[in-house]
Amino acid sequence: MSFRHADILSAAQFSRAQIEQWFARADDLAARLARGERLRTLDGKMLATVFYEPSIRTRLAFEAAMQRLGGGVLSLADAKTATAISGEPLPDVIRAVAHLADVIVLRHPDAGAACVAANASAAPIINAGDGTGEHPTQALLDLYTLRAERQTLDGLHVALVGDLKHSPAVHSFARTLSEFQVEFSFVTPAALAMPTAITDDLRERGFSVEETNDLARSLQTADVVYMTRVCKERFSDLKQYEKLKDFYLLTRALIEKAKPGLSVLHPLPRANEIAAEVDALPNAAYFRQVKNGVVIRMTLLADILAD
Numbered sequence: 001m002s003f004r005h006a007d008i009l010s011a012a013q014f015s016r017a018q019i020e021q022w023f024a025r026a027d028d029l030a031a032r033l034a035r036g037e038r039l040r041t042l043d044g045k046m047l048a049t050v051f052y053e054p055s056i057r058t059r060l061a062f063e064a065a066m067q068r069l070g071g072g073v074l075s076l077a078d079a080k081t082a083t084a085i086s087g088e089p090l091p092d093v094i095r096a097v098a099h100l101a102d103v104i105v106l107r108h109p110d111a112g113a114a115c116v117a118a119n120a121s122a123a124p125i126i127n128a129g130d131g132t133g134e135h136p137t138q139a140l141l142d143l144y145t146l147r148a149e150r151q152t153l154d155g156l157h158v159a160l161v162g163d164l165k166h167s168p169a170v171h172s173f174a175r176t177l178s179e180f181q182v183e184f185s186f187v188t189p190a191a192l193a194m195p196t197a198i199t200d201d202l203r204e205r206g207f208s209v210e211e212t213n214d215l216a217r218s219l220q221t222a223d224v225v226y227m228t229r230v231c232k233e234r235f236s237d238l239k240q241y242e243k244l245k246d247f248y249l250l251t252r253a254l255i256e257k258a259k260p261g262l263s264v265l266h267p268l269p270r271a272n273e274i275a276a277e278v279d280a281l282p283n284a285a286y287f288r289q290v291k292n293g294v295v296i297r298m299t300l301l302a303d304i305l306a307d
Contacts, residue, residue, distance in 0.1 A: 003303045007118040007125045011136040011172035016179040022303070023144055026295045029302075033068065033295070041302050042071035048101035049073065050093065051128070052080040052108045053233075057268055057290050058128050058138070062105045065297035071305075074101055080109075091120035098123040102305055106130075109233070111168075124304050132166045132234060137300060138267050139172035141293040146224060148292070149263045149285050153177075159185040159218045161248055162228035162273055164194040169267035170228050174198055178207060185210040185218045189247050191240070192230065215248050219258035225250065227264070229271040251275045255283075265289060 003018075032039065047066040049059050054077075063073045076082060076097070083093060090108065094117045097104055106117050107128040114127035114134075129135040147153050158177060164170050164186055174184065175198070184207060186194045193211065202209050212218060219225060227250055235241040250273060255262055266274060266286040278284050 003300070004306050005124055006304060007114075007127075008136055008300065008304070009114045009118060009125065009127045010134050011139045011175040013136070014140070014176055014179065019140070019143065019176070019179060022140065022296070022299050023147065025302075026144060026292075026299045029298050030295045038070075039068060040070035042066065042069040042305055045069075045071040045103075045305050046101045047071055047073050047103050047105065047301065048076065048097045048123075049105045049128075050076045050079050050097055050107075052106075052113075053129070054078075055107055055128070057293065058107065058135075059105075061290070061293040062126075062128070062297050062301075065294050065301055068294065069298055069302060071102075071301070090116055094120045094125070095122075097121075103301065126300070126304075129168045131168065132171075132231075133168050134172045134175075135168040135267075136172045136176075137297060138169040138293075139176040140300070141289055141296040142169070142173050142226070142265060142267065143176050144296050145265065145285055145289045145292045146263065148288070149283070150223065153180040153182070155181060156223045157183040157185065157221055158224045158226060159187050159215075159222035160194070160226045160228070161187040161215060161218075161250075163192045163230045163234075163244075164188045164228070165192045166231040166234040167228045167267070170226065171195070171198060173226065173267075174202070178202060178205065183208040183210075185212065185222060187212055187215050187218050187248070189213050189244060191244060192247075215250075216254060216257070219254060219262060221259060222262065223259065224263045224265060225258075227266045227270070227273050229269065229273055232271075246272050248273050249275060250278060252277045252281065255281065 111131040111133035118125040
């Protein structure tokens with residue numbers, strides 16, 4: 001499909017062919033930036049970031065991407081507080097911002113909020129995380145990083161670990177991975193299991209899906225481990241959060257016992273699930289993910305706002 005003036009709401013919108021096309025364009029943009037080129041692809045265009053939840057990497061990566069392409073940025077980094085007194089509903093906020101910007105990047109605590117915004121907006125909406133729903137652009141940068149780390153996206157065994165119930169990044173990543181030939185291990189306590197809608201869909205399409213709570217055993221066969229934090233903000237019962245928050249800790253000792261060459265990814269921020277000692281390992285790719293997030297979002301913005 002064409003993404004010119006299109007919303008990006010779910011990883012289900014991405015085909016393998018489209019992903020590979022975007023990755024080729026991202027490679028070109030990365031090379032041009034490395035040569036010090038000053039890009040003016042989106043000169044005169046304006047991006048608005050409307051964030052009802054705090055973010056460091058996603059918001060700044062989108063703003064950096066727009067500015068790298070010569071465009072401008074309007075930032076509403078604390079939309080929840082800004083609208084709290086008046087009680088202004090999301091559709092009204094979006095309708096107003098759409099008159100000020102050519103594209104809107106939205107983060108919101110409610111699953112489905114991006115679709116609500118898209119229905120109200122005259123400008124394209126990019127879902128930057130909607131509660132426990134999805135985070136499709138995070139999935140693309142994760143996949144782009146994985147391709148750089150492994151040189152292929154086919155034939156991999158990927159272990160997704162941690163809070164698979166609440167993490168929108170992991171939901172989108174699993175869906176995007178399913179465009180390629182991979183095996184899945186979902187490593188999580190039962191209380192944080194991947195939604196059955198995702199596991200059932202993968203199995204119906206013929207994917208191998210293991211569900212376990214044994215991290216050490218999964219690492220014996222996995223090529224990639226994708227760690228996620230337990231999402232405190234999604235718990236109404238903090239006692240349950242305290243019980244689960246430290247369920248997994250990826251250490252150097254665990255990695256040394258794992259399948260050789262294991263790649264370690266994480267959408268960030270992390271809490272307690274990856275020991276700091278892992279950061280220095282060459283296969284720890286999570287800060288490279290942050291860098292890759294800029295060129296991926298440059299690619300998407302250039303495609304959506306193409307004249």
